[in-house]
Amino acid sequence: MNELSLAKEYPKEQFNLLCNTDTIAAIPEIKSPVVQSISIKTDPAEGEVYIQQKAKNEWTDKNGNYHPAVPNLYAITKNGLKKLADGAGIKMVSSEHVIPATCQKCVAVNQNSGKVVQCGNCKNKDVAFKVTISVPQLTGEDLIVSDTNEVIVDNVTASMTPNQKSEFLKFLPQICEAKALNGAIRTALHIKGTYTLQELKKPFVVAYLVPNLGNEEVKRAAIDNMFQSSGRLFGTPPSVQQIETRPPEGTPEQSAAYGDFDDYVDGTYKEAENVPAQAPSEPERNDFYCDKCGEQIEEKVWDYSVQHYERPLCYKCQRIVRGNGR
Secondary structure (H helix, E strand, O other): OEEEOHHHHOOOOOOEEOOOOOOOEEEOOOEEEEEEEEOOOOOHHHOOEEEEEOOEOOEEOOOOOEEOOEOOEEEEOHHHHHHHHHHOOOEEEEEEEEOOHHHHHHHHHHHHHOOOOOOOOOOOOOEEEEEEEEEEOOOOOEEEEEEEEEEOHHHHOOOOOHHHHHHHHHOHHHHHHHHHHHHHHHHHHOOOOOEOHHHHHOOEEEEEEEEOOOOHHHHHHHHHHHHHOHHHHHOOOOOOEEOOOOOOOOOHHHHHHOOOOHHHHOOOOOOOOOOOOOOOOOOOOOOOEOOOOOOEOOHHHHHHHHHHHOOOOOHHHHHHHHHOOO
């Protein structure tokens, strides 16, 4: 067995170490360490970082307390996080849509009332995603990390213009999933929320173990395993996917018209300039239906019926239910 001390070979004064470097890893002969040194581009125009907090000059408050100057603080964008995740050998295990908190309240009401309200008839557009990733470690094992992100639409879009909100809602599931993925990567690699420019200029170092193909026994086992599994050799793709999040296919013209998807995935969405004029949009479609007969109803009728009958009903079905005593 040999030993590897990243703390000695990559001192913190010169590198950003993205793993547990306070201990020395004892490496068995059948394993081989992979150490990656990754540089993040510090110019925000290159898309790997953005200014999270602008610099402040030194000042003295009215009580005579001195406040020193504060430099620009930067955060790593989705592109920068993906770059670090690729270098760390991180893979996505799963991504699943989960029930947002607003819908959980509705589920609880349904369970307590014993009534079944048809899902999808409300105006709630909130979404939540849970993303799970696999992170190889210096111990030779894979660490499984999950992160859940929820987007409450009313909170996020409160300060947006109508055009911004409309475009934001087109990509809402992808934005939510990307933020959950980003959160999982930050947690797995112990990435800080902000860095100074001097910190970002230091390379980021990640390390993990892989099979040592220089060992004859490992090489022989790898060759045997390769030929025993024809599926791996010729066809079926692996169930574990490399991390990648992108806008939905089939909407390239929308992405092109409103700029880069990263503009709003990382919380820095801004309304695009010189967007071509669009034809007046059609009136918003009424998506409210009677839970009993299926007839389309107005929103105010839906609201009244849910409030008084605990389910959406048209005028006719309201009279029937009222005549039957419920």
